[in-house]
Amino acid sequence: MKFQIKHECRGRIRVQAMQQRMTLEQADMLEAWLLTLPQVERASVHERTRCAVIEYQGDRQDLLRALAGFSYQNHALAELVPLHSSRALNRAYEEKLVGMVAFKAVRSLFFPAPLRTAYAVVKAVPYLFRALRCLLRRQLHVELLDGISICLSMARRDFDTASSVMFLLRLGELLEEWTHKKSVENLARSMSLNIDRVWMKTEKGEELLPLHQVQAGDQVVVRMGGMIPLDGTIVEGEVMVNQASLTGESIPVPKRPGSSVYAGTVVEEGECVLTVTQQSGEGRYDKIVAMIEESEQLKSAAENHAAHLADQLVPYTLAGSALVYLLTRNVTRALSVLMVDFSCALKLSMPLAVLSAMSEASRFHxxxxxxxxxxxxxxxxxxxxxxxxxxxxASPVVAQVIPFGGNKEPEMLRLAACLEEHFPHSMANAVVQAARERGLAHEEMHSQVEYLVAHGIASTVDGRRVIIGSAHFVFEDEGCTVPPGEQDAFDALPKQYSHLYLAVGGVLAAVICISDPxxxxxxxxxxxxxxxxxxxxxxxxxxxxxxxxxxxxxxxxxxxxxxxxxxxxxxxxxxxxxxxxxxxxxxxxxxxxxxxxxxxxxxxxxxxxxxxxxxxxxxxxxNDLFELVQLRRLSVALMNRIQSNYRFVIGFNGGLIALGALGILAPATSATLHNLSTLGISLRSMTNLLPPAKA
CATH class of the missing domain: 3.40.50.1000 (HAD superfamily/HAD-like)
Structure with missing residues (x-):
């Protein structure tokens, strides 16, 4: 495919695809492909301009050659594209935002006054109904203030102010909805399954296959400690499944043949064979989105405090407006107070700040x-x-395999890998990787594998019990012994390594030395x-x-x-x-x-x-413990922003109320400044907490 270089500097290049139009799917495909290139550090594709901005290291010519070889027709690229991209969501809300602002400008500039008045009256109806509903339910919520403010402005025949107030409220709602959905999507994608391969039961036995090859109706084996990769129905085995991620249940639930199980839940005890009922993708993602949107218990104390404080301040705003009228007998001053409240900014900015921080955290993985x-x-x-x-x-390595009892080193490593491959942990991965590097195939040659938490693994091979694990498990719990005459070799095991002990038939067969740098x-x-x-x-x-x-x-x-x-x-x-x-x-x-x-x-x-x-x-x-450092910085910065938001909302809106009560600010000015401040603090709450240099 042809690209034109539009701009470049050291380590960064912007290219434009030579095509008339780029679809959202093509943009996702190109961006996903660019991120797979070894020399590319960051890449972003903008479908409207058909441009890709690429940050890279290494040889520029290698990157250009790779770009020249790119083709949308490469079917393998389809697997790189995320199932759920935020690109379509962003496009939809960008168009809504631009349309809303443009229509506001057209109304203000070209609509005659009677038409603007009629439009304001129609748009005010939902706000007035919400305010009336609050009154009927005896609730003093922010919707009541919005309705009263709009109603009084219209009663004073100030339709432009009422229209401006409604526009700012809708704009704030749109921005909040956009940020919320985008944050939920980003969070759901990052929480979606990260399973590449599964054990599928076939006529030849169990085969390790890529997840995308599994179809509805296939049978998949899941063992203790493993995540269920796809929705399905159990056909063999009984297991205890932890469903906390989907249902919130704190206690594992039993699942037997005929029971349904769901992608993303975890087998805590036992093993099972399940028939797949839903392929990878939609089911798990949709469940996560629903969980995030409905999970009120995950809100921070600051969010809950802001929401409660917002509603608690509504009566004081109403009382302040009434008090100003009683003292001054001036409707304009009372209305100026009523046009300002603390609730909007508090209710909008705090959740936006938290959601944006959660979304920003995903940038740090x-x-x-x-x-x-x-x-x-x-x-x-x-x-x-x-x-x-x-x-x-994260990836310990096998430094040495020391056989005992006349066993051969390769055979012992092969046997250990055969057991360890079922239970992904850093030390188990080291054993499996060592066998792979030495070309040792380790086909299934054992019976059911039993995992004992923090101790080890047990199985049966050729009628003999085989165990691998810690010294406590092998020698104390299982009562295994060191072969006669080899105690000195056992005592001389290198002390700089961690040790995995492999025993066959109750006798030590090998010690695997693990280097854990x-x-x-x-x-x-x-x-x-x-x-x-x-x-x-x-x-x-x-x-x-x-x-x-x-x-x-x-x-x-x-x-x-x-x-x-x-x-x-x-x-x-x-x-x-x-x-x-x-x-x-x-x-x-x-x-x-x-x-x-x-x-x-x-x-x-x-x-x-x-x-x-x-x-x-x-x-x-x-890959990096500094993500913990970034998480701490992000969390502290979030709490500082929340406190800063509180100070600004109280200070600025308190000042507007005082100026309105003194007659310095007109109601329209108070409303405009209040809503602009709400919009401003909401937009600020959506910005990144940490500077790019720390990203």
Whole structure:
């Protein structure tokens, strides 16, 4: 395809597609394709101008050659396009906004006075009905003030002021609706499933296939700790399913053959085979949108306070207007007070600020499930980290495989990978990756796999029990032994690594040494969190005291606990909260789930266990702990903005009321300034909280 270079500077280029018209689908396709190019850091496509703005690194000629090879006819590109794009939504609201402003200008400039009056009367009817409904229900809400203001303006035959008030109210409502829907869409997309492959049951056995290849009627296997990838009906097995993400139920529910299960819920116990009833996409997304829109309990205390305060101030505005009339006997002054209220700005700006902050968080690859969690992060004084896969690198590696009992190293790694591939965790992924790198195929050769949280995995191969996991699980719980004559080799295991123990038939068969390097940004991220006012940072790990002490010293945490079980992590979090602390817990594994639930805010790593992501209140991407720092900055900035909004609304509108009562401002001027201030603070609430330099 041909592109024309319109402008460029170092690392940035703007090109225009040589086509007469670009559809929304084509713009989405081009943008998604650009973001897959290795040299492209950021890209945005503007369908109206057919232009793409590209920020890149590396060789300019490589980028131009790639652009020259782009084609909409490439069917593989269709899989890159998001199922739900905000481009159509933005286009629709942009057209509504432009149309509304243009029509207002045309009315003011070209409509004769009688026609403008008739238009104002027709448009006032809904506002008057809403005000009347409030009166009949004995509710003193902001709709009553709007109706009285418009009614009094029209009674004074000031139809232009009434029309302007209604225009500003509609404009504010449109902007609020636009921001709300866009925020919900962005949040829903980021919360949608991130599952690439599933185990499908076929005549040949279980096959690992891309999710998009699964059709309605296919059978999919889901094991304990796994996320159900598609809506379906269970045909084999009994499971306990955590449906909190969709239904809000805190307790897992039993599912048996014939029961329906839904995409995005998590199997906490057991395993099952389900028949797919709905393909990937619509069902899960729509459920998430409904959950976000209906989930009032996720509103922050600041939002609820603003909404309640807005309604509580309405009687005072009415009383102030009446008092001014009684003191001055001047209808104009009383109307000037009535034209101003605190409610509109409070009700509009606070939810917009929170929704915009949640949307902005997605720019940092952070998914926030509700405004109250941002508020809690801003107030947090204690942050608790899991170690493995959180403070340490997201992808531990197998450093060494030490066989015992005459076993061969490749065979032991093959056997370990066969068991570990069913339970995605950072250490399990390391074992599977090591087998893949060495070309060791590990076909299914075991019976049902049993996962024991924080301990290990057990199965049966060739009639013998095979287990892999921690020393506590293998030697204490299972009573396995070291082969005779090999105790010295066992005692000499390298201490700088974490160890996975593999036993077959009750005898140690191999020890897999896992190198779990500290994230390069961990030290700086912990220091930055301290600088942002977090007084206590704690590391919890199931590793040995030796390993935990070394990592804690490196990373700079205030405290650490070693050899802890899942229930120990949860008890620690509960004890901190009992002391009045606001606790944030960050983890990535199934064993972190109890602590994530116990904390004020649970934060999961995006490539961690599915159940951890579902239970967590916030999810961050796996590649950079500085997203936590950005989240803290964003949360603090949000609370500062909310407080700033309060001060502005009270100060500015209080000033307008005083000037109106003194007769300095006419009612039309008071109404215009009040509504312009409401619009202004709402637009400000929709702007980014953090500067681009920190993005």
């Amino acid at each position: 952070v998914t926030v499930k509700g405004g109250k969690y941002l508020e809690a992060v801003a107030q947090a004084d204690t942050i608790v980290f899991d170690k493995t896969g959180t403070l340490t690198h 500290l994230r390069v940004e961990a030290v700086d991220a912990v220091a930055a969190l301290h600088d942002l006012g977090v007084g206590k940072i704690v590391m919890l790990t199931g590793d040995s005291e030796r390993t935990a002490a070394a990592i804690a010293a490196q990373v700079g945490v205030d405290e650490y606990r070693a050899e802890v079980l899942p229930e120990d992590k949860a008890r620690f979090v509960q004890a901190e909260r009992a002391q009045g602390r606001t606790v944030v817990m960050i983890g990535d594994g199934i064993n972190d789930s109890p602590a994530l639930s116990a904390a004020n805010v649970g934060i999961a790593i995006s490539d961690g266990a599915a159940i951890a992501r579902e239970i967590a209140d916030i999810t961050i991407a796996a």
